[in-house]
Amino acid sequence: MLTLGLIINPFAGIGGAVGLKGSDGPLVVEEAFKRGAKQKAQERTRVALEPLLAVADQIRFLTCAGDMGEALLKDMGFTYQLVDFNPDYPSSSEDTQRVAQLLTEQQTDVLVFAGGDGTARDICHVVGDRLPVLGIPAGVKIHSGVFGITPRASGEVLLRLIEGQLVDIREAEVRDLDEEAFRQDQVRARQYGEMRVVQSGHFVQSVKQGGTESEELVLADIAAQVVRDMEDDVLYLIGSGKTTQCIMDELMLESTLLGVDAVLNQELLAQDLSEAEIWTLLQRHKECVAVVSIMGGQGHVFGRGNQQFSPRILRSLGKDNLRVISTKTKITGLNGRPLIIDSGDPALDKEWGGLLEVITGYDDSLVYPLA
Template sequence: MSDKPFTLGLIINPYAGIGGALALKGSDGAEIRSKALALGAQKKAADKTRLALDEISQLKDKVHILTAAGEMGEDLAKAMGFTYTLVYQSNNIQTEGSDTEATAKALLAQHVDLVLFAGGDGTARNICHVIDQHIPVLGVPAGCKIHSGVYAITPQAAGRVLSQVIQGQIVSLNQADVMDIDEDLFRQGRVNARQYGEMQVPTELRYIQAVKMGGKESDELVLTDIAAHIIDIMAEHPQHYFIMGSGSTVDFVMQELGLANTLLGVDLVKDRQLIASDLTADTLLDYVKNQATKLVITLIGGQGHIFGRGNQQLSPAVLRFVGKENILLIATKNKLNSLAGKALVSDSGDMQLDRELAGLMPVITGYRDQVLYPLADLENLPSKQLS
């Protein structure tokens, strides 16, 4: 490598993901952000970016960060001891998408080596609108909506890819889709996703997520069998709460129960009756602290995430009270096969919890039919994920 420092563009959307734990299903728009903050939401994008930058902490002498003032990057770069230069200053009380785009334009003009950004699909859209395919980018997942292929599977994974790039290791550079959905329709339980463009992403297959697969499960008979298995477990445990996670596979179970379902939220069932709908993380925690509880979840097809994508209501505190032994993971074998051998991923926001969950997990794939499938320890990913 040359002695010239690696120039890293850094953009943090400070409000990314603040609506997730409160079941607001997004953080686009000043009104939603204000509501989330009023309800006690915490800004976590900077903390997630810190996890990524921690992975290159030993390379500080090789890196120079170019970023925006304040929460958009300056505060974190300064706190972590990186050398940095400011390229943009927002005049807004709350940063907007226009600030993300203005920062991206400034970084493009400076010809940075790579842009690291933290946010969700809305942030990716803003950056794609400016940068397109001119400069490599890498996303730190921090938003409620993470459908785009420009994001690493976790903040730490983003940092590991970045470390490889800075050290000049051979890393593939691929085109990745930028996807987004309509948040207003999302809050009504409808997903209207579309592609907005492509960006170049350094790709190391252990660490960069696949674009979410679209469409409904095709094998209805298999889903019926899975639902029958879950309903039997409910009948065997009438005093248990059953947290019903988001996704079409869980939705099918709720249909079989004849219960209204929040497709993109979290509901609570007891004795096969609906107790509460579209719960926030705090309300859900109040329930599970006082009652034996099981959690019914599925994985994101093509990606393998079980926590940290669209289900932030399942907070680390909730998951700890439920316990690994009470997690009922459901998926068709076709859905597992779509992972092409890649391990499942937990990105709960609690690294210790993710490590505790790692290992072989039973997956309910039919009536009284289960398979064991690995949940990744991100410190030591299975070798099969290398290809």
């Protein structure tokens, strides 16, 4: 019987949809709740664990009381045992580290955790390379290479492990951003260590690529293409990232590097929008287009750093009103892996799967699979 340790950061990702660009610390969590944020880590963990229900008699969980693991496992009907520790509310990074330490001291085969880079950093600090791990992506910042590409993918890796299929264990980087700098549109990432990660095929993501591409002419061509095609009285939601920033530069408008801006008739309408603010704009404007880029190295279109585009936002927009831009260098860097949508709604992700047109230059585009 396989023993899985489970740690859920119940507040992971809570700042994403409300534009806080992170969830680290009690003050950020408090502000997120004030802005109407909802906790999603439990449901994303549920999606990851659902494939394991078919082999529930072959596994047992070690976990923590309450929302850090027990509540979900009990609801799903899994067999579990609790470590001797009661976390605070709201739980803190110290609680995560304490539970990780207790799980490491017991006969845990794989430590599974739901969170973002901050959670991975906490676990790495305690676990290091002593125990195989696998992350369930539930945070705002997910740059580390220790996560499944989606919650469902994390579950598939664990299922293969339980069924006795070939599963690799490889070292992967744990990286994290400075959230305060992140909120000021400054990307400051550093490596905090490595952990041994269970992997299978393309189910586990690469480390997010950092830095700025030198293909300035390509980005200028992409921007010119998008701006040329902009229609009057259509609301354009410009997503985060250096690639999309080229569009705002072409329009000579101030931009939010790591947020979502709204443009109407080539004028700036609003900056750094939260999910709720985007929803309000969608109710006011009949026609709307979202322009987003691809996360280099990972291939995510939605679900990494742009949680403001929630499932209800995406359903309201419709796939036909999505414009994806990327350099061919980024596409080539995926080495044949598909683009990824990880919206938090598996049904929506499945509906949007298939071929996606990607703008790669002026009057230049290609089609690429979206999984």
